[in-house]
Amino acid sequence: SKSAGVITCRAAVAWGPGQPLLLEEVEVDPPSAMEIRIKVVCTSLCRSDVTQWQSQAQPDLFPRIFGHEASGIVESVGEGVTEFQAGDHVLTVFIGECQSCKHCESGKSNMCQKLGLERRGVMHSDQKTRFRVKGKPVYHYCAVSSFSEYTVVHSGCAVKISPDVRMERACLLSCGVAAGIGAAWKVADISKGSTVVIFGLGTVGLSVAQAAKSRGASRIIGVDINPEKYEKGKVFGVTEYINPEECKEPVQQVIKQITDGGADYSFECIGDTNIVSTALQSCCDGWGMTVTLGVPKTKTEISTHYAFLLTGRTLKGSLFGGWRPKSDLPSLVEKYSKGEIQLDELVTHDIPFESINEAFNLMKEGSCLRCVIHM
Ligand code: APR
Ligand code: ZN
Structure with missing residues (x-):
């Protein structure tokens, strides 16, 4: 519902660069205008989550919730959202498509000027966060932050998929x-x-x-x-x-x-x-x-x-293979459904949310391809 309030749920919070994630109770704000709140179903661990988590370059952006390759179900929508409704299945994307800026309108670029790669750990629209832990704001990652049972993303950073698509595998199409x-x-x-x-x-x-x-x-x-x-x-x-x-x-x-x-x-x-x-x-x-x-x-x-x-x-x-997420991703998802794209063979581990640090260790050691984390 549009009047949904704050949700309290579990999220894997990184408290500092390279520090093991801790499962914490976090508060997730309702979606602001043109945003949606998603119940994350599955999220795979991408190399760049690990790279950014280990990096000492932005020590101020902690505590932080990483994760950006995810599938989920829309829980509620913010003001002005007509494209999605509660119950829709979606993939998140780390670069959005506003469909109205110079780049989106050019038809030859995925470098959206409004919803481009977010590097400061906040939401595009108001430069604020939608999470709190122990009363402190928690930074986002790529304006997705899927290592949480619920997250808020801009409606331009999500792509609707058919409910028939296997969410435990389709999340791989979200990035890598x-x-x-x-x-x-x-x-x-x-x-x-x-x-x-x-x-x-x-x-x-x-x-x-x-x-x-x-x-x-x-x-x-x-x-x-x-x-x-x-x-x-x-x-x-x-x-x-x-x-x-x-x-x-x-x-x-x-x-x-x-x-x-x-x-x-x-x-x-x-x-x-x-x-x-x-x-x-x-x-x-x-x-x-x-x-x-x-x-x-x-x-x-x-x-x-x-x-x-x-x-x-x-x-x-x-970046993102040149795909414009809203315009191009649905056809890739369809190709997966038809068996024209292999995803299942790339998943080496299925891991429960509680064990998310295992996925980080496997990727650091180079002993996995994709680990899918089940929320
Ligand atoms: N020469 C050859 N191969 C190398 C070298 C090297 N010097 N260094 C690392 N590799 C190999 C690793 O053994 C590994 O198999 O490169 C591969 C990188 O794969 P992953 O670490 O699994 O990363 P992946 O998720 O495929 O992403 C690759 O793309 O999106 C970016 O951030 C991502 O930079 C990363 C890259
Ligand atoms: Zn745009």
Whole structure:
């Protein structure tokens, strides 16, 4: 109901950078104008939740509730919301689509000027938080904060899905998997018969692989320092595997040799800015294209020899695979329902909310793909 009051529920609160999350009773405000309050059903843990939680860069933004890859059910809607009603099934998104700003209207960008990536731990509309713990405000993450039984998001940061869709798996389309698929289909627009190199075979890299495979790429070369990733890679269409730590020459030299001068496309799916230059050198002169997807953990500058651009390569950045969440995500969800997108194979662990720290540990150790947390 529109007059719903404050809800008290459990949330996993981070009290400081890298500190284990504590399950706390939090108060969740009712949704403000154009916002919706959601009962979170499932939320998967994404690498960037871990990266931000570990980062010392914003120590003032604690206590904080992380989480942004989620599925849930609308509990109540704020003033002015006509698109959603209580009971609707939704996916949350970390970049919204207001459908009225210059970028949204351009039809060629997902960089919404109103509901873009929120970095200050508050809601877009009033720069305030909707959570309190022990009387203190709790910061949001990406204006989603799904590690809570209930959360408030802007109605432009949620996408309605059919109630038939499996919520325990569809949450993966909320970020990482969609980013990988979009990088391959929309940003690179991979053509049949192409040679593709993927740096990093985590969930994001494997999603690039499955999308490259469906476009008919003839070779999909996976580069990862963790040999355990290769078995999983095969499931998603990776045809060859290179461990850079076992190469006698730099990995880009090896790739150039086995691809007659470089691949058609390369993808940075590690989150290491040093790899951008390696990826650029791994694609060919003339038409080679490198797409970046990773979110850097430490060094944020990139550097490379200008010659790699002079010789005709393209370096393209992307966020969320270039998808506009409201316009494009429903069709990806439908593809999952029809079996045209693999999600289930990316889930290595299903974890109850109480054990959320286990998911953080697994990701820190590199021993999972996606952990789905059940609320
Ligand atoms: N060379 C090759 N592979 C590496 C290297 C390296 N120097 N360093 C790490 N890797 C591999 C890891 O072994 C792992 O398999 O990169 C993979 C990264 O996967 P995950 O950590 O599971 O991350 P994922 O969720 O796939 O996200 C990848 O995209 O959205 C961003 O923030 C995200 O930056 C992250 C990236
Ligand atoms: Zn917009």
